Amino acid sequence: MVETQEQPVRTATPVISVVDLVKRFDSKTVLDGVTLDVFPGETMVIMGGSGCGKSTLLRHMIGSMQPNEGSVRLFGEDLVVLSEDQLNAVRKRFGILFQSGALFNSMTVGENVALPLNEHTDLDEATIDIMVRIKLELVGLREAVDLMPAEISGGMKKRAGLARAIALDPEILFYDEPSAGLDPVTSAEIDQLIMDLTGKLGVTSVVVTHEMDSAFRIADRMGMLDKGRMLKIAPRAEFEAIRDGEATGDEMTDLIRQFLRGDSEGPITDRRRETGYEEDILEMAGGP
Amino acid sequence: MDRAGIPIYLVRWAGAQVLTALGRIGGMAILLSVTARWVYKAIFTPKARFDVEGLTVQMVRVGVKSVGVVALVQIFIGVILALQMTPPLEPFGQEGMVSNIIGVAGFRMLGPIITAVVLSGFAGASIAAELGTMVVSEEIEAMEAIALNPIRYLVVPRILATFVMTILLTIVADWMIAVGGWVTSRLVLGPESYVGYWVRMREQLRYRDFVTGLIQAGVFGILISLIACHEGLKVTGGAEGVGRATTKTVVYSIVAIVIAACICTMIFYAFEL
Ligand SMILES: Nc1ncnc2c1ncn2[C@@H]1O[C@H](COP(=O)(O)OP(=O)(O)OP(=O)(O)O)[C@@H](O)[C@H]1O
Ligand SMILES: [Mg+2]
Numbered sequence: 001m002v003e004t005q006e007q008p009v010r011t012a013t014p015v016i017s018v019v020d021l022v023k024r025f026d027s028k029t030v031l032d033g034v035t036l037d038v039f040p041g042e043t044m045v046i047m048g049g050s051g052c053g054k055s056t057l058l059r060h061m062i063g064s065m066q067p068n069e070g071s072v073r074l075f076g077e078d079l080v081v082l083s084e085d086q087l088n089a090v091r092k093r094f095g096i097l098f099q100s101g102a103l104f105n106s107m108t109v110g111e112n113v114a115l116p117l118n119e120h121t122d123l124d125e126a127t128i129d130i131m132v133r134i135k136l137e138l139v140g141l142r143e144a145v146d147l148m149p150a151e152i153s154g155g156m157k158k159r160a161g162l163a164r165a166i167a168l169d170p171e172i173l174f175y176d177e178p179s180a181g182l183d184p185v186t187s188a189e190i191d192q193l194i195m196d197l198t199g200k201l202g203v204t205s206v207v208v209t210h211e212m213d214s215a216f217r218i219a220d221r222m223g224m225l226d227k228g229r230m231l232k233i234a235p236r237a238e239f240e241a242i243r244d245g246e247a248t249g250d251e252m253t254d255l256i257r258q259f260l261r262g263d264s265e266g267p268i269t270d271r272r273r274e275t276g277y278e279e280d281i282l283e284m285a286g287g288p
Numbered sequence: 289m290d291r292a293g294i295p296i297y298l299v300r301w302a303g304a305q306v307l308t309a310l311g312r313i314g315g316m317a318i319l320l321s322v323t324a325r326w327v328y329k330a331i332f333t334p335k336a337r338f339d340v341e342g343l344t345v346q347m348v349r350v351g352v353k354s355v356g357v358v359a360l361v362q363i364f365i366g367v368i369l370a371l372q373m374t375p376p377l378e379p380f381g382q383e384g385m386v387s388n389i390i391g392v393a394g395f396r397m398l399g400p401i402i403t404a405v406v407l408s409g410f411a412g413a414s415i416a417a418e419l420g421t422m423v424v425s426e427e428i429e430a431m432e433a434i435a436l437n438p439i440r441y442l443v444v445p446r447i448l449a450t451f452v453m454t455i456l457l458t459i460v461a462d463w464m465i466a467v468g469g470w471v472t473s474r475l476v477l478g479p480e481s482y483v484g485y486w487v488r489m490r491e492q493l494r495y496r497d498f499v500t501g502l503i504q505a506g507v508f509g510i511l512i513s514l515i516a517c518h519e520g521l522k523v524t525g526g527a528e529g530v531g532r533a534t535t536k537t538v539v540y541s542i543v544a545i546v547i548a549a550c551i552c553t554m555i556f557y558a559f560e561l
Contacts, residue, residue: 062433088435095434102430105422116434164434 022069032228048225095165101157110145351453366468394465404508408541419520420530454509
C-alpha cells in the first residue's frame, strides 16, 4: 500500500452509491457486479478500455438504464424504484455532458442552455437570458450564444453541452469522455474547466475517460473498469505509483500498469492473444 | 435441409414474423397511451401546459409544406376518375353520373387515402428521420437527463399536428378531386357531364360521406405519426439505422393505412353510414 497525503476525508455519506450492479444485453454481461461510492466534492475518474462498459455504467448512474441486478443511489435515493416524477426531481440536481455534447440541433447554443431554465424554473425571460450568458461565459462561449450547433466545432459543442449541464446549478456533474477527440490544448482547457467547476461550484464530479493525461490531471480518486468489473478504486497517488513503478508480476496490477502507461506489451495484449486466434487460422489452413 | 425441415422452417419463420409484428404493435400501443395521457394532462391540468409554439411548428412542417403536393396529386386523381368512369356509363346514357361517382369515391375513400399516402412519405419519413437522428446524436438521452420527457416534448406535438393536418389536407384533397373531375368534364367530356356537375354531386353527397372520410383521415394521421415516432425513437446503429427507420415508416404506414381503411369501411358499412 502506498502512502497518500491527499486522500479526502471520508466521514460524509456518499452522494452516489452503486452496489453490485449487473447489466446484461441479451446474454452478454456488460457490467458484472460493479460497486462504487462517490463522496461529496470529489472528482472520481473511471478509466477503462473501449467497450468495457464505462458509458453503460454512467447511464445507470443517471437513471436512463435499468440494471438487471444491484442498485444505484443518488443523494440516498434508489433510482431503480423511483417513479418518473421522482426521478425527474433527482435529475434536476445533476448535470451530464455526453460524449458528443448532445446539443439539441434545432436550437441555438443559447436556447440549449436556456431550455432547462425555461422548463424547470419560474424565472422571467430577462433573468434567464442573463443566466445563459453567465453560464456561457463560464465555459468561454459567450460569443456563440446565437450560433446553431452545426456551426460550431466539436470542442465548442462540448463546452456548450457543459454550459447546459450546469444551467440548473447541479450538485453532481457527469462527464462521458470530455476530452476525447479534442486537440491537446482544448482537452487541457476542458480539464481546467472541470477543475474550476469543482472548485467554484463545489460540485461532485464523475468523469469517464480513457485519456490518461486528463485522468491524472483532474482525479481525486480513480477507478479502473475492465470487462465490466471494477478492478481497483483508489486515490490518484496510488495509481500514479503503479504507473511509475516496475511490473510486479501480479496480474491485476500489471494490467492496470499497462493501461496507464499505454504499453503495447502486457497482460491486456497477452489476454487478446489467448483467444485462440492462431489456432483458428491454423485450423482454417488445414490443421497444425 | 431435409424434407420434414422445410415446413418447420416456414412455421418458425412465420411465427417469428408474427412475434415481431406483435411486439411492434405493442410498442406503438404503449406510445399511444402515454401520448394520450399527456394530451389529457395538458388539457385538464393547469401545470402541464401545452407547448403551442411547438405544435404550430409541427403543423406547418406536416401540413403547409405538403399542401401543394396533395393538391396536385388529387387533381390528377379527379382527372383519372372522370376519364375512367365515363365509358362504362355511356351505354346507359348516364355520363352525367360521373360527378356522383367522383363525389362518393373521392370524399369517402380516395381523398383520405391518397392524402395519407402522400403524407406518410412527406411527414412520416421526415419525422422518423428527425427523431432517429436525435437518438443517434444522444439528444433524446440528453433530454431525459435534463428531466424533459421526450414523449411529451417530441411525440405529442408531432402526433397532434399530423392528426389535425391530415384532416385539413383531406378537406382540400376532396375538393381537388372534384375540381379535377369537373375540369376534365369541361375540357374533354361532353356537356352531359359538366352541365349540372356540381348540382348532381351536391345531391348525391350526404354529410356522412364527408364525415366518414374525415374520420378515416384522422385515423390515418394518428397511424402515420405513431409509426414514424415509434420507428424513429427505436433507431439503433447510427446513420444507417436512420435510413432503415424512414423506409420502414413509409412501408408500414402504407400497409397500416390500407388495412385501417378496410376496417373503417367495414364498420361504416355494418352501421350503414
Ligand atoms: N443498448 C445496448 N444494446 C446492446 N449492447 C450494448 C448497448 N449499449 C452498450 N452495449 C454494449 O456494451 C458494451 C459496453 O458499451 P459502453 O458504451 O458502455 O462502452 P464504453 O466503455 O463506453 O466504450 P467507449 O470507450 O468506446 O465509449 C459494448 O460491447 C456495447 O456493444
Ligand atoms: Mg462510451
